[in-house]
Amino acid sequence: MxxxxxxxxxxxxxxxxxxxxxxxxxxxxxxxxxxxxxxxxxxxxxxxxxxxxxxxxxxxxxxxxxxxxxxxxxxxxxxxxxxxxxxxxxxxxxxxxxxxxxxxxxxxxxxxxxxxxxxxxxxxxxxxxxxxxxxxxxxxxxxxxxxxxxxxxxxxxxxxxxxxxxxxxxxxxxxxTAADFAKFHPGGALGKKLYLKVGDLSKQHQSPQVLLNSSLREVIVEISSKMLGVTAVIDGNGHLSGIITDGDLRRMLEKNVPTNAVTAKDIMSLHPKIIQEDELAINALEMMRRHDITQLLVMNGDHYTGIIHLHDLIREGII
Structure with missing residues (x-):
């Protein structure tokens, strides 16, 4: 034929x-x-x-x-x-x-x-x-x-x-509405896109954090122990100040600076990308794609509560 x-x-x-x-x-x-x-x-x-x-x-x-x-x-x-x-x-x-x-x-x-x-x-x-x-x-x-x-x-x-x-x-x-649709589709990726919240995923992790004056060793231990490749940096009042990722550590080490006096505030990135925990998880994915990043710091108002990672979205089938 x-x-x-x-x-x-x-x-x-x-x-x-x-x-x-x-x-x-x-x-x-x-x-x-x-x-x-x-x-x-x-x-x-x-x-x-x-x-x-x-x-x-x-x-x-x-x-x-x-x-x-x-x-x-x-x-x-x-x-x-x-x-x-x-x-x-x-x-x-x-x-x-x-x-x-x-x-x-x-x-x-x-x-x-x-x-x-x-x-x-x-x-x-x-x-x-x-x-x-x-x-x-x-x-x-x-x-x-x-x-x-x-x-x-x-x-x-x-x-x-x-x-x-x-x-x-x-x-x-x-x-x-889409919210009504979600009520009848709680299972599968489609339903999760319509109802799964950022906080539902971030609460599955520990919330890595260090203080501004934490040592380099403390930063590395925190990132390694929480296994998310990132930690938030907070000040003495518990307010979010910045973020440190694996990439920040690598870039710092490439500069061959003395590490014994390095603290979190010396290597953190200011103005980290954040998302509120009551946002839909699908919005977190869109934000990650827009900024070409793999994690966001999760907030409850002005209070840091945790991390949502790209792997969380993959695991839930949203991607």
């Missing part, structure tokens, strides 16, 4: 065109569905069969993670007991390309008998599903990307995009 690239490009172009065509189907029904789901006291129960069922599961996952309680119900299982998951306050959305599959024809009258609002996401607006539904989200496509016009490709992509459009509108409706 010598035209692999052309086939791939054609597939992507066809699916992109199908998604773009969906804009003409964003109508009054779409607006009403967003409003009803946003104000629903129950959940949005989404059902389907075959590939549409897989798309339904993805849409449910997106909605749940962005603050809209949703539930997946397989259309085949629904007519064998799973209908019991539908409560009177729920809205039911059925996803289907044809709107005429046997399972859908059995399921739709049952849902209507329950009295629940029925939304159809369907690619055939004259189908049984479309005509029986209270509202229709039109996902009609001209053809599948499959060369035989059979395998669900363009049609499922259109369903997915329509589901994302619904989810994003609901995010806007509810004013769903």
């Amino acid at each position: 010598n035209n692999t690239r052309e086939v791939a490009k054609r597939t992507i172009a066809m699916e992109a065109a199908a998604i773009n065509d969906l804009q003409q189907f964003i109508n009054a029904d779409f607006e009403k569905v967003v409003e009803l789901v946003a104000q629903c006291k129950g959940r949005l129960v989404i059902t389907g069969i075959g590939k549409s069922a897989i798309i339904a599961q993805k849409i449910v996952a997106t909605l749940n993670s962005t603050g809209t309680p949703s539930l997946f119900m397989h259309a085949a299982d629904a007519i064998h007991g799973d209908l019991g998951m539908i409560t009177p306050d729920d809205i039911v959305m059925c996803i289907s390309k044809s709107g005429t599959s046997a399972e859908v024809k059995v399921l739709v009258p049952l849902v209507k008998n329950f009295g629940n609002t029925l939304v159809a996401m369907v690619g055939n607006t004259t189908s049984f599903l479309a005509t029986e539904a209270d509202f229709v989200l039109n996902t009609t496509v001209s053809q599948e990307a499959c060369p035989n016009n059979l395998a669900p490709t363009t049609s499922t992509t259109a369903q997915l995009a329509m589901g994302d459009a619904l989810a994003v509108c609901l995010i806007e409706w509810h004013g769903f």
